[in-house]
Amino acid sequence: MAIRGNLSEASLADVLQLLALGQKTGCLSVAREGSVGTVHFAGGRIVHAELVNRRDRLGDRLVRIGAITPDDLARNTAMRAPQDDRDLAHTLLAQGLIERDVLVGEYRTQVEEAVYHLFSWSLGSFTFEPEADESPDAALVSVSADSLLLEGARRVDEWTQIAKKVPSLDLIFELDGPRLAQREVPLSATQERILPFLDGTQDLNTVIERSGLGEFEVGKAVFGLLTAGYAQRVGRSAARRQPPPESRVAEHRNLGIAFYRTGMLDEAQREFRRVLELRDADGVARFHLGLVQLRRRDWVGAFDTFLRASQEPDAPSAVLHNLAYVCEQRGQFEAAAGYLDDASRRMVVPDPRIALSRATLALRVGEIADAESALAEARSAWGARQPSAAWFHAAGLAAALGGDGARAAALLEEGIALHPHAAALHNNLAVVQERRGSDELAARTIEHALLEDANCAHLHKNLGDYLYRGQRYDEAFESFVRVVRLMPSHGPDVYLKIGNVQYRRGALADAQTSWEQALALDPDNRIVRANLDAMRRASTPSEPVPAASDDALVGSAAMSRA
Known part of the structure; x- marks a missing residue:
């Protein structure tokens, strides 16, 4: 956490x-x-x-x-x-x-x-x-x-005391030669070391760099010399106040990368934009700006950024790969396929992540055979290395959609053994197990997955469905409530089943509210309409129509495409 x-x-x-x-x-x-x-x-x-x-x-x-x-x-x-x-x-x-x-x-x-x-x-x-x-x-x-x-x-x-005499490291100091020559108390080793640099031309930043000492050591040494009257302040370094453009570009770029790596996206975006203001052709900053926009799900901004980056003659394949991912997220599947082909042509060595993206795209459009082919290509490109959790996710999904539940389960179990913290693999394995008739095993798999990611709404939904079918309504209700807390627009089925449990408990007003929320998400849902109509017509409403099960595999796992 x-x-x-x-x-x-x-x-x-x-x-x-x-x-x-x-x-x-x-x-x-x-x-x-x-x-x-x-x-x-x-x-x-x-x-x-x-x-x-x-x-x-x-x-x-x-x-x-x-x-x-x-x-x-x-x-x-x-x-x-x-x-x-x-x-x-x-x-x-x-x-x-x-x-x-x-x-x-x-x-x-x-x-x-x-x-x-x-x-x-x-x-x-x-x-x-x-x-x-x-x-x-x-x-x-x-x-x-x-x-x-x-x-x-x-x-x-x-340092609080030192800062009173040495408030900034861009200050320049000069020795008082006559007073220093008459000193009666010997200087420290650090003070002796910095004496040659206190010549009235070099600021303390330069003294630190040339002496190899730290800021605290130099500051303390200068403070002692100033207190004893052996040195005096003569000015400030203009070069430090106005660094050359190249230094500013590198500083903002490095700060942006550091912010991005630590998840501070607002700060990272600010620094990368500053780089581009200074140098519009900086490909590294533009690429990382696109990554920030991806993580913020700003698809329009990310598309514009990566499209501009892709127009550079030496743009790497990663730029086109990310551009394809943005198009996929926007539902532009044909454009995504084209950019993946362009990315493949720019590769120096085969990149399994691009083949995996082709497989994911094929699954999105229902081309199972093409997905299986791309998955085989990706696994071959990994060579002796183990495939990523995203590969096992896609491979299990392809096998399940192709009707081979046994192979889907085997692939997902292999993936979990290599990536035990990948909650999506646990979730999908539970769905496959349930569809093969292993309800109890599926429930245990979901419960284990929740230990890895308690904030995954899909996991709580599938667990709630299992409990609901087993007529463990109170436990199912708790799972469904967690779903809507995590993802209020998850789907009408969740609100339908919450309403059904509330109706069983006699909380008629709450049940009506839940069913109305389900209807707002799916105005054509006949089961919800039937329940609401029955409640409005009858003074003693009949039992609501049971909700149909709609367990689903988790959608495409997020993949790193940097």
Whole structure:
């Protein structure tokens, strides 16, 4: 279950402590205007943390200390996702380019500094998204949150004093040579290290970058020099106030990607639009803007965005694949098929997801044989890898619609074994089991599926239908009520059966209201009309006509097409 809040109501320290005590596994995202940070947990311990658009990346630190060469860094970062220090660290280790102890030491410092920096944020929002279980043993570091809380609190208190003399990192300071030469008290090692950079031309951002020290260390060192009278402020860096356009483009793009990955769609859309305002031809930003619109089910906006992106000569097949998905959702099946053909032609290697999309489209138009052919093509393209849950969903659906219940059940059971948390597979298996006469087994399958996804209206509907047919009306009523809470427009059959149970209980006014809601969804429903007419004609209404069962397979599962 996701956790959301505001830093003005709950401090980062409180949030970290809550996640640590709860032994949570997942990603905590913290955002404020222009910046975002993430802290990853495994079993309540911090295993990764980073700041988007951080000036001093892990690779830069490793080059500075001579642990890797600039060529090694350039070659590996060219293949990595933006700002992904964790991925870079694992890659460097796998290639044997660095000693593990050296890397882990720098990586741990990077993680701790990122958390300490986030402690200074008093405004902004946070979101925690649970993730699949991740063993702390697989992480490069595993840090107790408690070990960072005290140091983080100390730094926040100390920074409050430092900020009185060092309010911004774009300030420029210059040493007072004569006073410094007459000092009687020795300087700290950090102060000695930054002296060459306090020359009246370099701001503190540059000092941090060139010295390899953190913001807190440099700020504290400069504060001490200012207090002792050994340095003075001489101005502010104009370059920092007005960054070049390329830097602004990269900053907004990276922020947008970080927001998108953590589910902060409003913020992601804002950043991608800013990129396109600065550079209309930025394909990465336009593609991700389309993904945001997909997740928000803005089909018109997504179509326009992906269509514009597809007109670029070097547009990847993923753009056309997503454009086909949008057309499918809009009921434009012929156009969707055309875009899938275009996507296939642009592929360098076969992509099973495109073949799977062709199968899904064939199922939508009732072409079972074409769907089976495309599914076989997709499974072949996966090779030794296991197919996705969406493939098993489509394969089970094709077999069931083709009348082969035994093969449908076998495919769905295989899919559940590989993807045990895919609630749609459990649901469809229950429907197949019921249609093969295994009612009790179907009910147990649905109940297990609800443990995976208690917010799936289809699951509650199918469970309610099973209970209703078994004349367990009170239990069925509870399931149907959950359906309409989750999806008020699910279908007339739900309101019909709710009304029937209410009528049995003698709640005639409630029954009439429920049947009227069913009629509003399906004005031609003869069963509902008969019940309402009987109630209006008779002073002692007869038993309502039983509702027909209309169990259905869940519709096409959502597939990642990025």
